[in-house]
Amino acid sequence: MRVHWAALIRLLAPTVIVGGGLLARGYLDQLGDETRIIVANLPYFVAMACLVIAYQFQRLRLLLAAVGTASLFWLIQNYLQVSLGEPDAARLFLVASLGVPLLCAYLLLAPERGLFNTYGLLTAVFFLGLAGLCFVIADGINGADAATRGLFSAKPLEGYILSSGASLLFAAVGFLALVLVIVRDSETEVALAGVLAAGFFSLALLHLDDISVVMGIAGGLSVVWGLLRSSHSMAYRDDLTGLLGRRALNERLNTLGRRYSIAMLDVDHFKKFNDTHGHDVGDDVLKLVASRVKQVGNGGTAYRYGGEEFCVVFPRRSTEDCAAAMDQVRESIANYKMSIRDRKRRPARAKEGSRRRGATKLKSDQVSVTVSAGIAARGDNHPDPESVLSAADTKLYKAKKKGRNCVVY
Numbered sequence: 001m002r003v004h005w006a007a008l009i010r011l012l013a014p015t016v017i018v019g020g021g022l023l024a025r026g027y028l029d030q031l032g033d034e035t036r037i038i039v040a041n042l043p044y045f046v047a048m049a050c051l052v053i054a055y056q057f058q059r060l061r062l063l064l065a066a067v068g069t070a071s072l073f074w075l076i077q078n079y080l081q082v083s084l085g086e087p088d089a090a091r092l093f094l095v096a097s098l099g100v101p102l103l104c105a106y107l108l109l110a111p112e113r114g115l116f117n118t119y120g121l122l123t124a125v126f127f128l129g130l131a132g133l134c135f136v137i138a139d140g141i142n143g144a145d146a147a148t149r150g151l152f153s154a155k156p157l158e159g160y161i162l163s164s165g166a167s168l169l170f171a172a173v174g175f176l177a178l179v180l181v182i183v184r185d186s187e188t189e190v191a192l193a194g195v196l197a198a199g200f201f202s203l204a205l206l207h208l209d210d211i212s213v214v215m216g217i218a219g220g221l222s223v224v225w226g227l228l229r230s231s232h233s234m235a236y237r238d239d240l241t242g243l244l245g246r247r248a249l250n251e252r253l254n255t256l257g258r259r260y261s262i263a264m265l266d267v268d269h270f271k272k273f274n275d276t277h278g279h280d281v282g283d284d285v286l287k288l289v290a291s292r293v294k295q296v297g298n299g300g301t302a303y304r305y306g307g308e309e310f311c312v313v314f315p316r317r318s319t320e321d322c323a324a325a326m327d328q329v330r331e332s333i334a335n336y337k338m339s340i341r342d343r344k345r346r347p348a349r350a351k352e353g354s355r356r357r358g359a360t361k362l363k364s365d366q367v368s369v370t371v372s373a374g375i376a377a378r379g380d381n382h383p384d385p386e387s388v389l390s391a392a393d394t395k396l397y398k399a400k401k402k403g404r405n406c407v408v409y
């Protein structure tokens with residue numbers, strides 16, 4: 001399991017959105033009557049925008065998160081504007097304070113499989129079922145012993161409405177979101193963390209004027225942000241390796257200054273490798289190579305050019321500057337021994353597999369690959385990015401001719 005610590009930086013967006021909402025709340029009473037009416041309905045407008053975008057990109061989890069955020073806002077506006085001393089309001093507040101973290105946990109853990117299929121339908125049904133279950137749990141708590149009721153009773157502190165039990169639940173789901181952000185490195189988890197935070201403040205600071213309005217907007221905007229970021233990833237990132245793809249490279253080439261170098265890198269004898277170990281192991285190797293190329297030093301940015309070819313752009317660097325960085329990448333790939341289970345020998349049928357597993361262990365193997373690279377810089381002979389790219393490709397060809405596993409510049 002890889003840990004992407006750098007993914008934590010993505011949490012900046014929901015932090016700014018939710019923090020901005022908390023700050024903006026204090027200024028809402030300065031708005032004119034008509035503007036206030038619009039702002040008071042913004043959570044619904046934002047949720048509707050989320051539904052349209054989520055539908056376009058077939059993102060069920062974020063669609064349900066938007067529905068949940070708008071539902072919480074609706075519930076607070078219509079049923080929780082009275083004292084929590086009233087039994088009905090207290091019951092609904094308890095349902096909401098259990099529902100927000102539990103539904104967020106569910107959306108964090110459910111895999112994304114699109115909207116219009118059996119799995120999508122089941123996910124939505126389960127989501128609604130879990131929301132209904134929160135009523136049952138809340139009634140269970142209300143009928144439980146005094147200690148349990150105390151743990152879940154609202155206003156444990158002056159100026160803080162959420163019960164201690166629900167606060168712990170929020171903290172646990174917040175931790176889960178944090179772990180999933182760094183493990184999965186995906187925008188959906190980041191957006192769900194924003195939705196959870198917005199739900200938390202809506203409930204914990206329920207006594208503050210307009211808190212549900214600003215947090216309803218903030219929760220919806222976190223979802224919009226997540227949807228836009230994931231659509232950006234879809235357009236610009238290569239699915240297999242997670243590296244920036246050809247489209248991103250083409251845009252980058254148009255913005256380069258007067259001094260830059262480009263490296264082309266290609267896995268050696270990859271066709272043979274695929275033929276020997278299978279396409280799946282080949283894919284794993286491409287992921288490994290991508291992760292090493294991504295770590296290239298000297299200010300280089302890695303792209304998957306296509307197939308088993310990668311490209312690195314070094315702004316403001318000469319070929320000599322880049323050669324050492326590329327050679328380090330080459331060496332780290334050549335030295336890496338990847339353990340594989342020989343998938344070709346894996347039996348096709350699960351039943352046969354379990355029978356064989358009892359008798360003989362599947363062969364576990366180690367493999368390694370090498371890469372070759374060519375580097376070229378912008379100069380008199382190569383005045384534009386296309387010709388630099390083509391020159392780097394020629395150098396790569398020379399590296400192959402030289403015997404592979406080397407860098408030519």
Ligand SMILES: Nc1nc2c(ncn2[C@@H]2O[C@H](COP(=O)(O)OP(=O)(O)OP(=O)(O)O)[C@@H](O)[C@H]2O)c(=O)[nH]1
Binds near residue numbers: 268308
């Ligand atoms: N597993 C896998 N293989 C890929 C992918 N994209 C391209 N390939 C394979 O990469 C191989 C490229 O082979 P060639 O272009 O002949 O080059 P090579 O075998 O690496 O030989 P040299 O470059 O001369 O060292 C082909 O077999 C493609 O099927 C991919 O996404 N996954």
